[in-house]
Amino acid sequence: MKRQVKDRSLQIENRKAAKPLSAAAARAARRQFVLLWAIATWLILPLLEAPLRASDSSRSSNVTTVQVLGVRSSSEADYSRVIIDLSADVRYTVGHQSNPERVYLDLSQAEISPRLANRRIALKDALVEQIRMATDQGSVTRIVLDLRTPVRFRVSKLVDPERMLVELSRPPDGVASVEPTPGGTVRGAPRQIPRSERPSSTSASPQDTQSSGTGGSRAATTPGPHTYGDAEKVGLNYAGTSPPRNVLLLGLSAGSSYDDNVFGNNLHRVGDVDFLFGPSLSLHRDGRLLRLALSYQPYFRIYRRASEPNAVDQTLGLDAAYQTTSRISFRARGTAYYTTGLFQPGQNGEFVPGLSSPSSLNNILYTPTVRQLTWSSRIDASYQARVHDSVSLFVGDSRLDFIQQGSNLRNLQNMEERQAGLLYEHRLSPHTTVGTNYLFEDIRFGLDSRTLVHSAFLSYAQQVSRSLTLSVFGGPQYSRLHEVVIFSVGPFRFQVPIFQVGWNWAIGATLAKRLDKTVLELTAQRQVSNGGGFTGAVVGFSVGASVRRQLPGRWDAIWSGGYAKNSSVASGFSASEFQSETAGLGLERSLTERLSFRLGYDFLRQRATGQSPLFASFDRDLWSAQLSYRFHQIGLGR
Structure with a gap:
C-alpha cells in the first residue's frame, strides 16, 4: 500500500462538475421532496388500490371457497x-x-x-x-x-x-x-x-x-440452529414463514429517493433527487439431488441534476447444492454487485428469498460514491460422519474492485480476500449444536499490503425456546502483516517495509426472537477483517439491532441501528481508525397480493482518524419511496 503521509491536503479535491447547494437550499429541496411524495402517495395509492382489489375480487369470485x-x-x-x-x-x-x-x-x-x-x-x-x-x-x-x-x-x-x-x-x-x-409414488430409495x-x-x-428436522442448510440428522462458519443469513423473517419453492418469480420496481450528500463529500455537499426502476427475476428449484436458486436485478438510476452518478446498478446471485451420496454433498454460492457506493436504499425487499450471500467483505465500512464491483464466491463439501456429527471443508474468494475513481478518491485500493476453512459440528440435542472451526484468511490490499490470518473458533447454538435462538462463537486469531509505506522528507521519498505480527481474541453473539408478528435480532462481534478499500486488515467491533413488526392495516415496520469501530492492524506510519453509526426506518404495505409500497429513511455517519483518507469521513441522509409489483409466479413442478 503506497500512500503519502505528510501531504494529506492532496487527498481531497473538489468535484468541478458538481455545484454545491447552500444549507438553506438543501433544506428547501428536502422539504419539497417530502411534500411532493406525501401528496402523490395519498392521491395515487387509493387510485391504484381500488382497481387492483377489484380485479383480485373478480378473479376470486369465480373460485369456490372451501x-x-x-x-x-x-x-x-x-x-x-x-x-x-x-x-x-x-x-x-x-x-x-x-x-x-x-x-x-x-x-x-x-x-x-x-x-x-x-x-x-x-x-x-x-x-x-x-x-x-x-x-x-x-x-x-x-x-x-x-x-x-x-x-x-x-x-x-x-x-x-x-x-x-x-x-x-x-x-x-x-x-x-x-x-x-401407500398408493403413491416413491421418488428414489430411502x-x-x-x-x-x-x-x-x-x-x-x-x-x-x-x-422434518431440516433447518437451514443442515442435514436432517443435525437439525439444531446454525453455528458460526456456515455463512448462512436468516434475515428478518416471521415465525412460520417459508420462501417459495419450485417457482420462477418476475417483478418490477420503480421509486425515487432524496440524498442530501450525493458524492459523500462533507466539505461540498450536493443534494439531489434520483429516480430508479428495473425488473427482477428469481428462480428457485428443489429436486431430489439438485437444488438451485438464482436471482438477477438490474436497476436504472437517474439523478435530477447531477449526471455523474447516473448508472445501472446490478445484482446477481447463485446458490446450487448437489447430493452425491447419502453422506456427501456439495454446495456452491456466488454473488456479484455492480453499484455506486455502499450506502444504498432498500430496493426490492429480499435479494432472493432464502438465498444467502457468501460474502466475507467488511460490511461496516462505507465508501463514498464511486463505481465498484463486488464479487464473492464459496464452495462447501460436507460429509455426514455419523447421526449427530458432520464435517465441512470450504474455500472462498471475495474481491472489491473500484471501476472509476475521481482524483479525490485515489487512495481507494482494490482488495481481495481468500478464505479456506474446516468446520466440525456435533448435535447435542434436537435444539443444541456445538462446533469447532479453523479459518485461514489471505487479505490483499493494493499491490503492497498483505495480511495472513489464522483463526480457531468454538461455537455454540441453542434454540432456547420455541421463538428464541442464541448463537455465540469465540477464539484466538493470529495475524501477520507485510506492507510497504512511502513517506517524504523534504525532496526525498523513502520506502519502509513493515512486518508486524499480533494476537487478537475474536468473539461474537446473535440473539433472535421470532414470533408470528414480531422479529427481533441483536448482534455483536469483534474479529479481524478486511479494510473495505480504505486500508489493509482491521480489527472490527460492531453491535446492531433490527426489529420487524406487523402493524394494523397490512403495514410492516422495520427499525435498525448499529455502531461500528474498525482499527487497522498496522501501527505507526499507517495506523488508522474508522467509526460509524447507522440508523434506518422503513414502512411497507401490501396494497394487493402482488403490489407493495415502501417508505424508508436511512442515516449514516462515518468518521476516520489517524492516517486514513480524509474523504472517508462523511455523513448522509436518504429518504426513499418505492412501488414493487410481482407478476404471476410460474410453477416449475416438483
Missing part, C-alpha cells in the same frame, strides 16, 4: 394423526420450518368455518404441542402443527367425506428418511436428507411424504 369444518387428532407414544375435515376438495401446499420445529399446510381458496370458534388447539401429545389456524387476505388458510421434536410426516387426502390426513412419527435413531407411501437442502414448501400431490 371451508375447514374441523380439526381432530389422536396419538400414541411415537405416532400421531391429525385429521382436517373439509367441505370440498382443495389444492394445498405442505412445508416444514425449524427453530422452532413445525409443519404447516396452506390451503388455497379456503376459509375457516364460523362454527369452528377455537383457532388454537392445545394437545397433550408427545409429538404435537398445539395446532394453529389463520386465513390471510388472499383466501389462503394456514394450519400449523407446532412440534415438540423433529418428526417424519406424511400428508394424504381422503374422500367421502373430504378430509386431509397428517401422520407423524418419531424418526428411528434420529435419522429422517423418505418413506414409501436416503438421508442432504446437508445442502433447506426447509421445503412444495405443491403437494394426492400422496406426499416429507421429513
